[in-house]
Amino acid sequence: MTRILVIQGHPDGKEPHLCQSLADVYCDEAQQNGHLVRRIDLAAVTFPLLRSHSEWRQPPSKEIALAQESVAxxxxxxxxxxxxxxxxxxxxxGFLEQLLRPGFALTESRTGPKPLLTGKTASVIVTMCMPSSLYPLQFRPHELKVLERNVLRLVGIRPLRRMIIGRADKLSLEDRDRWLDKLRLRAAVAG
Known part of the structure; x- marks a missing residue:
């Protein structure tokens, strides 16, 4: 049994979208396979953006502290x-900047940051309008590399898998179901 936190990061909480469906399916399938699941829907979380290093070092808001508890x-x-x-x-x-503060996700020292979230793993699921085959050619998955190396690994979280869903705005029902089936398989094994 694995403890899983799903962070659904689409900022729109009013309109239905593929990210919500992906999170729903992942959570349901993981729970059906005996895993414990918590979920954060980012559109429902309220927090200010950080504007200085001193703000980053301050204690987090109550909502961010609750999210930190789920990450821990x-x-x-x-x-x-x-x-x-x-x-x-x-x-x-902005949420990740609030969440991964010194004292929770890393320690600051003269020799550089030290990770505090070691032993945890992560999977990243990204939807996009462009074809997924063009993403590595145009962006050389820059965003995913930055997220995995400069955010997750920095705080000790080991990236495991990526799922990149291209043409998300134009998926047929059959293609959408195929992606959801792939996700169900990953959720069953907490991957």
Whole structure:
């Protein structure tokens, strides 16, 4: 039994979208296979953007502290988000900056940051409007490399898998079901 935290990072909580469906399916399938699951829907989380290094070093808000508690609890973290202008949405980036503060995710020292979230793993699921085959050619998965190396690994979280869903805005029902079936297989084994 694995403790899983699903972070659904689409900032729009009013309109239904593929990221919500992916999170729903992942959570349901993981629970049906005996895993413990918590979920954060980023559109429902309220927090200010950080504007200085001193703000980053301050204690987090109550909502961010609750999210930190879920990260500390989890063995595996699943990040689901759309790619916007080649990057994660600004709200998700702001959330990660709030979440991964000194004293929780890393320690600051003269020799550089030391990770505090070692032993955890993560999977990243990204939706995009461009064909997924063009993403590595145009962006050389820059955003995913930055997320995996400069965010997750920095704090000690080991990236395991990526799922990149291209043409998400034009998926047929059959293609959508195929992606959801692939995700069910991953969720069953907490991957």
């Amino acid at each position: 609890w989890a063995d595996h973290i699943v990040l689901i988000f759309p790619l916007w202008l080649g990057c994660m949405p600004a709200l998700l980036k």
